Amino acid sequence: MPTHKSDTFLQLCDTLTAIRHAQSASQKIERFATYLRLLKSDADIERAVRFTGEGAFSAVSGRRVAAGPRTITLAAVSFCRIDYEKVFRPCREAAGNTPETIAKLMANLPAAIQRRKPDGLTLERIDRGFQAIASAPNGREKQHELTSLWEQMTPSEIRFMIEIIDRNPLRIGFPLPDLEQAIALANDADPERVRRLHMLTGSIGETAVIIRKKDPGNVTFRMFHPVPLMLAVSAEDAEWMSGGSIHHYVAEEHLTGIRAQTHITPEKIVLYARDGTDITPRFPDITNSLQKYSNLMWDEQSDPADRTETPHNLVLDGMICLTDGRPDPPHRRHEGRIGKNHPQQRLMERMNAKNPENGLIADNPVQFIAHDLLIWDGVPVLEEPLERRRHRLEKLGRKPGLPISRQTPLTSHEQIPILLDRARKNGNEGLIVKKRQCNYDYGRRSDAWMKIRESGGTLIAIVMYAHRQSGMGGGTFSEFTLGIRVDGDDRFEEMFVPIGRSAADIAEHEQAYVAGQIKELTVERFGSTLSLKPGIVVEVSFDTVKVNRRTKAGCVLHQPVMVAIRGDLSPSDTHTLEDVESRL
Amino acid sequence: MAFIKSGHHGLFLPDAGVAFDGPVPREHEGSVFISHAHADHTPQSRKLTVFASPATADLMRARGHTGTIHPVPFGETVRLPNAEVTLYPAGHILGSAMIFVESGNGSLLYTGDCRTPPSPVTEGFSLPDRPVDELIIEATFALPLYKWEEHHILAGQIRRFAQETLEDGATPVMFCYNLGKAQEVMHILAGGGSADRNVRPFGVQIHEAGAALCRVYEKYGVDLGNWEPFNPETLAGKVLITPATPPDSPILGRVQNPRIAYISGWAALESRAQQMNADTHIPLSDHLDFFELLSVCRNLAPKHVWLTHSPNPDVALHFLELEGISAGTLVTFR
Numbered sequence A: 001m002p003t004h005k006s007d008t009f010l011q012l013c014d015t016l017t018a019i020r021h022a023q024s025a026s027q028k029i030e031r032f033a034t035y036l037r038l039l040k041s042d043a044d045i046e047r048a049v050r051f052t053g054e055g056a057f058s059a060v061s062g063r064r065v066a067a068g069p070r071t072i073t074l075a076a077v078s079f080c081r082i083d084y085e086k087v088f089r090p091c092r093e094a095a096g097n098t099p100e101t102i103a104k105l106m107a108n109l110p111a112a113i114q115r116r117k118p119d120g121l122t123l124e125r126i127d128r129g130f131q132a133i134a135s136a137p138n139g140r141e142k143q144h145e146l147t148s149l150w151e152q153m154t155p156s157e158i159r160f161m162i163e164i165i166d167r168n169p170l171r172i173g174f175p176l177p178d179l180e181q182a183i184a185l186a187n188d189a190d191p192e193r194v195r196r197l198h199m200l201t202g203s204i205g206e207t208a209v210i211i212r213k214k215d216p217g218n219v220t221f222r223m224f225h226p227v228p229l230m231l232a233v234s235a236e237d238a239e240w241m242s243g244g245s246i247h248h249y250v251a252e253e254h255l256t257g258i259r260a261q262t263h264i265t266p267e268k269i270v271l272y273a274r275d276g277t278d279i280t281p282r283f284p285d286i287t288n289s290l291q292k293y294s295n296l297m298w299d300e301q302s303d304p305a306d307r308t309e310t311p312h313n314l315v316l317d318g319m320i321c322l323t324d325g326r327p328d329p330p331h332r333r334h335e336g337r338i339g340k341n342h343p344q345q346r347l348m349e350r351m352n353a354k355n356p357e358n359g360l361i362a363d364n365p366v367q368f369i370a371h372d373l374l375i376w377d378g379v380p381v382l383e384e385p386l387e388r389r390r391h392r393l394e395k396l397g398r399k400p401g402l403p404i405s406r407q408t409p410l411t412s413h414e415q416i417p418i419l420l421d422r423a424r425k426n427g428n429e430g431l432i433v434k435k436r437q438c439n440y441d442y443g444r445r446s447d448a449w450m451k452i453r454e455s456g457g458t459l460i461a462i463v464m465y466a467h468r469q470s471g472m473g474g475g476t477f478s479e480f481t482l483g484i485r486v487d488g489d490d491r492f493e494e495m496f497v498p499i500g501r502s503a504a505d506i507a508e509h510e511q512a513y514v515a516g517q518i519k520e521l522t523v524e525r526f527g528s529t530l531s532l533k534p535g536i537v538v539e540v541s542f543d544t545v546k547v548n549r550r551t552k553a554g555c556v557l558h559q560p561v562m563v564a565i566r567g568d569l570s571p572s573d574t575h576t577l578e579d580v581e582s583r584l
Numbered sequence B: 001m002a003f004i005k006s007g008h009h010g011l012f013l014p015d016a017g018v019a020f021d022g023p024v025p026r027e028h029e030g031s032v033f034i035s036h037a038h039a040d041h042t043p044q045s046r047k048l049t050v051f052a053s054p055a056t057a058d059l060m061r062a063r064g065h066t067g068t069i070h071p072v073p074f075g076e077t078v079r080l081p082n083a084e085v086t087l088y089p090a091g092h093i094l095g096s097a098m099i100f101v102e103s104g105n106g107s108l109l110y111t112g113d114c115r116t117p118p119s120p121v122t123e124g125f126s127l128p129d130r131p132v133d134e135l136i137i138e139a140t141f142a143l144p145l146y147k148w149e150e151h152h153i154l155a156g157q158i159r160r161f162a163q164e165t166l167e168d169g170a171t172p173v174m175f176c177y178n179l180g181k182a183q184e185v186m187h188i189l190a191g192g193g194s195a196d197r198n199v200r201p202f203g204v205q206i207h208e209a210g211a212a213l214c215r216v217y218e219k220y221g222v223d224l225g226n227w228e229p230f231n232p233e234t235l236a237g238k239v240l241i242t243p244a245t246p247p248d249s250p251i252l253g254r255v256q257n258p259r260i261a262y263i264s265g266w267a268a269l270e271s272r273a274q275q276m277n278a279d280t281h282i283p284l285s286d287h288l289d290f291f292e293l294l295s296v297c298r299n300l301a302p303k304h305v306w307l308t309h310s311p312n313p314d315v316a317l318h319f320l321e322l323e324g325i326s327a328g329t330l331v332t333f334r
Helices: A009-021 A025-038 A042-053 A069-080 A084-095 A098-108 A110-115 A123-135 A139-150 A155-166 A176-187 A191-201 A204-213 A284-300 A304-308 A343-352 A358-363 A386-397 A415-425 A508-521 A577-581 B054-062 B151-167 B181-189 B208-219 B270-274 B290-300 B314-322
Strands: A231-234 A249-254 A258-264 A269-273 A314-322 A366-376 A407-409 A430-435 A445-452 A457-468 A477-485 A496-503 A522-526 A529-532 A537-542 A544-547 A555-558 A561-565 B004-006 B010-013 B018-020 B031-033 B050-052 B069-071 B077-079 B083-089 B097-103 B106-110 B134-138 B171-175 B204-206 B227-229 B239-242 B258-263 B280-282 B304-308 B327-329
Touching (some): A009 A025, A009 A042, A009 A123, A025 A176, A042 A176, A042 A204, A069 A110, A069 A139, A084 A098, A084 B314, A098 A110, A123 A139, A123 A155, A176 A191, A176 A204, A191 A204, A258 A284, A269 A284, A343 A358, A366 A386, A457 A496, A477 A537, A477 A577, A496 A561, A508 A529, A555 A577, B018 B097, B054 B069, B054 B208, B134 B290, B151 B258, B181 B239, B208 B227, B290 B314, B304 B314
Parallel strands (some): A496 A555, B018 B031, B031 B050, B134 B304, B171 B239, B171 B258, B204 B227, B204 B239, B258 B280, B304 B327
Antiparallel strands (some): A249 A407, A249 A430, A258 A314, A430 A445, A457 A477, A457 A529, A457 A537, A477 A496, A522 A529, A537 A561, B010 B018, B083 B097, B097 B106
């Protein structure tokens, strides 16, 4: 039974809290469906479902609240009248996430309790609040908008508001498919129909309203509304065959680049990033090139019947890649700037420049390489099998100006290592293996597409930090930060720098040894993290090495896994950062 | 009053000749006082002669202590050559005591682990009515993230979880430490503290290690309801109480359709609670929350406060400083 007016944000938050604590998916679905039935207006249904499944704004709007963790944290620190360093930071470290930390402080600290006068804000008021925050011109104004709302909210409302702004899935264990099921249950509709409609609208909030009205009308994918992209799952070489015979698959190289979609009409071309952001101004070289392609294609068209060859209105899924994207050899790397010339780094420089200068474009030329087709001549083709979409895409690729991915039909397992090797030599990350008959399962991570990567090999490293498992005994560690040697490297003053973080997966017979070593080598504690002197040497396998400019090393091991404790080796036997860089 | 480390987690006052929760260092003479029977507060040597409250003495014997234990009732003063020592109930577990030392060098209160409002299965919580110069206080939950719900709310959650789980045909399993928390939860499941006269008492089974300790609680008049040691053959319809254990542990492997509640102060934070892989998290704690800690310090108004047993004492030190209370950290306890 509702405890507040159904159109209040608090009632939604109570429902989300109940969902968080529900013990099964069916209970969660039932609880949200019950809540939906209470809402009277279409607008409130749209808002409640949008806040639960999409964020502050519709997934196809391309809008964001643009209030980051710094803005939110500073607003909270000011609201609670606490010192960031002395109070907020340690609390944040203990709680492990910002929304929960802020909610607890709002609930517990007298200054915050006195300032808050919960007023049962409506969903409509929260919606306006999100718009006001998004429109605020700077961080200070955004903080003002946030705190003026918080003054009228409970800690639970504040927490969910922050999580909704984050655009992360809410931490309530209620994924989109379950939300679709709840919408279906509330309206006595077919869940598959809800799912398909969601695919078309791209917005779960809008979908809920259409289902409630029981009149989908002419809902279809629309040009210039970004489509949430289909994602691949990781696959071990041995596992991916479980879906059927290898003859049912094709392979493409997993290009090193930025995933994007482009919407093309004779009048307009727009590029969207994976999160739906319009990134067209960042890549004028791509839009110029696609514009030429578009002009060429439609200038050639003399007969409307030609539309089968040269359709209007296209949406393509693909990658933004450097046109000269192979990794530079080590001797060409800029001194002291690891990976500066690495394709990932150069692409991020392009991505970060909202209005790039000509020099940046000339130094880092890019192109859009299409690998799938979502809309053909204004008509969504997502339900068509990949083979048919590919056939259409290849037609488009025959004309100059639109590069498309290279696809290889698979006929035997022996092809995989050969194709992986070729991908690596081409500077690419691995392979994407796709089912020939799969439709485009938009917005989902589907096992119809699988990523296959070659193991990056193994390295000898040290344990720099041991991270205690919260709530467990002092000798139990959940993760280790691994370090790589830089003692002979002029770029660094330290002996070791962090290179990645792995699960502390220690064999039972080694646990006592490692616990003893950690006790002996601990020099400092930061909450549940222990800083260690070099001493514990480990062998680590990893997937790839990735450039990461925010780390001291400039790169990190992707998916490192501890293989063995190497008590037979000393810290001076470990690999160096240069060894790691050579595997970039 | 000067103090030095004693043993792994104890403390010794050389001038007073009093050790708390650890042995007297070799080069010194004195008497050992034990605050309570949890393993991190009892001496490693089971043969050590110690002073403790009567219930703590019985619990220590039930856990294998073979040395002499001089029982000291709460409020009675033990006169030693260089000091007088009085125990005050700490509200943490049965028998838990705060140890108050008075000597020519002033007075000191060592809280051990404490809780106020006290656990309903303890002798209560009371502070000395005489001035305290130095306060050594545990600060396990010394962040403003921690503020406990009122006891009757948490007790209601525990009973509701048991009821709903049984109604669903599943077995309620309550993860709680087998000395103190286990007995408090059993007391709650027996209807203890409930204003509802019609509250249904639940049948309970407890992990074997906790059974001997339950008998001590009953000796001191604590109602633990209808309980028996763990027996999977007769578990149906009852609640199982056991320390936190992995999903593939032998005990859980013998329970049909277990549904788990993690009952601990650490359950207050989702990130910690989720690591326990439980269905429900109920933050019932045996310790002071952040605000209770400040309140005890404020009310007692000692000349100096020492915080111990805290993973992050700096926040509490900051707040004590804001209130003008002189405070520091005993790092040997961290």
